[in-house]
Amino acid sequence: MRFFLALSVFALLGAASIFFAPGGPSVAKAQEAELRIVNHRVQTDFPTDVKFFVEVAGPDEIEEVRVYMKTIGQTSRSDYRQVEFEPGNVVSGEAELLTSGNNYVPPGTRLAYSFEVTDKAGRTLRTEDEVFVYLDTRFEWLSVSEGIVTVYYNNPLVESRAEHVLETALASMEITGPLLGIDPDMPLHIVTYHNYQEMVGALPFRSQATRERLVTAGMAFDKERVLLVHSGSSSVTGTTAHEFVHLLVGDALGRAYPQVPAWLNEGLAEYGSIHSGERDILNSRVERAIADGSLRPLSHLGSYSGTPDEILYAYAHGESVVTFMVEEYGEDKMAELMRALSRTFDIDAALEEVYGLDQHGLDSAWREAVGLEPLPPPEGSAGALARPQRPEATIAPVLVPTFPPLEATSPAQVESDTEGAGGSPDSTRRPEADAQAEQTTAVPEPGEPSEEAEEPQASGGCGAASVQSGMVGELSLILLLGMPLGLVLARRRRSEGK
DSSP, X not given: OOEEEEOOOSOBTTTBEEEEEETOXXXXXXXXXXXXXXXXXXXXETTTEEEEEEEEEOSSOEEEEEEEEEESSSOOOOEEEEOBOOSSSEEEEEEEEEOSGGGOOOTTEEEEEEEEEEXXXXXXXXXXXXXXXXXXXXXXXXXXEETTEEEEESOGGGHHHHHHXXXXXXXXXXHHHHHHTOOOOSOEEEEEXXXXXXXXXXXXXXXXXXXXXXXXXXXXXXXXXXXXXXXXXXXXXXXXXXXXXXXXXXXXXXXXXXXXXXXXXXHHHHHTOXXXXXXXXXXXXXXXXXXXXXXXXXXXXXXOOXXXXXXXXXXXXXXXXXXXXXXXXXXXXXXXXXXXXXXXOOHHHHHHHHHSOOHHHHHHHHHXXXXXXXXXXXXXXXXXXXXXXXXXXXXXXXXXXXOOOGGGOOHHHHHHHHHHTTSOGGGGOOHHHHHHHHHTOOOOOTTSOOTTTSSOOOOOXXXXXXXXXXXXXXXXXXXXXXXXXXXXXXXXXXXXXX
């Protein structure tokens, strides 16, 4: 049954949201009844932090007071903060939870908190969890709900928009829930802003340049089970349906949600969208990519980046593949895929388990279904190894000459050694030098003859240099080595003559 609820959202002095609970929360565990929470309150200073105030009393000096807190969503992990106070039997203090920057918490998040108190005598008191909704305290909020879905709005004049957002989310859940094999039972919150500039102040921080070129119509936070939507946008129906499916995919995958590739995540979001006009636009983008041959492999669409047009194309590609998966293999297989991925944390392993295909095989099957050639086998696969390969050029080993002492070497021996070594000075270059030379070699333009290609060079055989390329180097090396030897021989003749 749908009902409307006017919320007084923890308003204090117009800037802070305060929840006051005299007498404190109910006690879950207490070794000694003398320890007690006198009172406590929670204050939201949006968007920077949440403060927890508490007053504790006991028969002995209070040693430590902790506030345990956690987000109610996809994770059960809790954290705690220590309350600062002056020592005594009756103490009061506060602890702070940061909610901006790297600690960003989206408005609409349900937070659970509890207190733990210990004293010098060893007594311990632990309270049960209390829950409150962290909201944007710049506004007073109203809400409309049905089942597990609650939509918040901050202006009575846009109540009809909030109702429309709620109906869209429920319809999206009715379509996508069975497809993913889930029946959600935990609350899902949608916080709407009719004014975009108001919504910008609630989004995670981005640079000014990014904000100027990117307009965010909606953003889903799967861990917190929260969706922010610009309800004043003309695309509110498509945005709500699309982003709400992300929450459902997060519900289906749990901790494995970060492992879902973008093509599948966005493809499911578009498939679950009930705004047929946008789907027609996406289909036209895929048809255009098929026509001009600009399709990218699915394995390259694990995450999206690029121009807005390129991102929209990737959305369309993902939606087309998801539609093929559902129509070709049935809806039940998609639910099986979600279960397999949540267990394996590996998309290729999950696809293999359910469909008998990895991403490459699925991509090829989809391409054939739309009239294209399948992808060639990936490098290193059995199919790729079976393809004929061009024979690699055989590179003769380079022989580095070792010159004996000049006194024991004759001119004939020097000439023989240099010829056997290949003759050219380049034959003694380090491999690093050759690699550097390859990087700086000019490549002729197509159709422009290469100097090296004008006349084929004959191979001189193993260890022998080409005649044309090595002749000058041969002669230069012989002359350089022969001159010192000639001087030595001349000196010996002079000595003999004396």
